[in-house]
Amino acid sequence: MTTVSTRRRVLAGAALAAGLFCTTAPAFAALTSxxxxxxxxxxxxxNGAAAVPPQPLSTYPPGGTVTEIGLTVGPFATNSTLTATTAGDPAAGTSSASATVDQLGITFGPTLSAALTGVNSTCDATPNGATGNGVIAGGTVTILGIPTTLQANAPVNTGVNLPGLGELILNEQSTDANGVLTVNAVHFTLLPALGGANVIVGHVECGGAPPAGTVPMINTKVGVIGGSLAAATVLGTAYLRRRRA
Incomplete structure (x- = not known):
């Protein structure tokens, strides 16, 4: 006859087995493609001026290269070609993106301006994660007529203080809950006195996914734990039936 203590030991073993299943189950990228x-x-x-939508803009799917020759809009001005490119491969679960411009001037008014050269942002994603970089070959920020040289090929998330005006981040990078990497070569965040605006130069995003045809493991605690408990319960029930026999 099976005792209460025996049942408790079986249930404890089932819980342990469930924990083991949960900690060892593999997981794919959260995106489906x-x-x-x-x-x-x-x-x-x-300060009330018209916003500048992302341009030139390329997205995958479908992907491709979009170019714009010269630009004078909002705070931006350049005679160079702006190029945005995206691509992907569902069979491999990969994607890539790039955004480039050789020269770019940015004017926020008489107080603050910037000049950038060699802007180049890239990212590449696989089912296992994404990597990227957003750099400039050179640049200056001028505040009240005083120029400050910006670091070329700056490390990730290099901050530059703009006293009384806001903040500048070089090679800004972040990854969201779906594993999508976002890279900005240059990101100005201005104080409310200057409109509180976000001004971005060289933006790319990449996210990988399970290769097409792959049956992904459920990447949620509910799915994994539910399957693990079911398996453990079956094992425990079989054990109790043997004891009774």
Missing amino acids: PEATAYVVSADAL
């Missing part, structure tokens, strides 16, 4: 986005410039409204 690869995706990517790229654009060279964008800006929120600056």
Whole structure:
């Protein structure tokens, strides 16, 4: 006859087995298909001025290269070609993106301006994660007529203080809950006195996914734990039936 203590030991073993299943189950990227986005410039409204939507803009799917020769809009001005490119491969679960411009001027008014050269942002994603980089070959920020040289090929998330005006981040990078990597070569965040705007140069996003045809493991605690408990319960029930026999 099976005793209460025996049943408790079986249930404890089932819980342990469930924990083991949960800790060892593999997981794929959270996206169901690869995706990517790229654009060279964008800006929120600056003290009531018209916002600048992302341009030129390329997204995957479908992917491809979008170019714009010269640009004078909002705070941006350049005679160079702006290029945004995205691509992907569902069979491999990969994606890529790039955003480039050789020269770009940015004017926020008489107080603050910037000049950038060699802007180049890239990212590549696989089912296992994404990597990227957003750099400039050179640049300056001028505040009240005083120029400050910006670091070329800056490390990830290099901050530059703009006293009384806001903040500048070089090679800004972050990854969301779906494993999508976002890279901005240059990101200005201005104080409310200057419109509180976000001004972005060289933006790319990449996210990988399980290769097409792959049956992904459920990447949620509910799914994994539910399957693990079911398996453990079956084992425990079989054990109790043997004891009774």
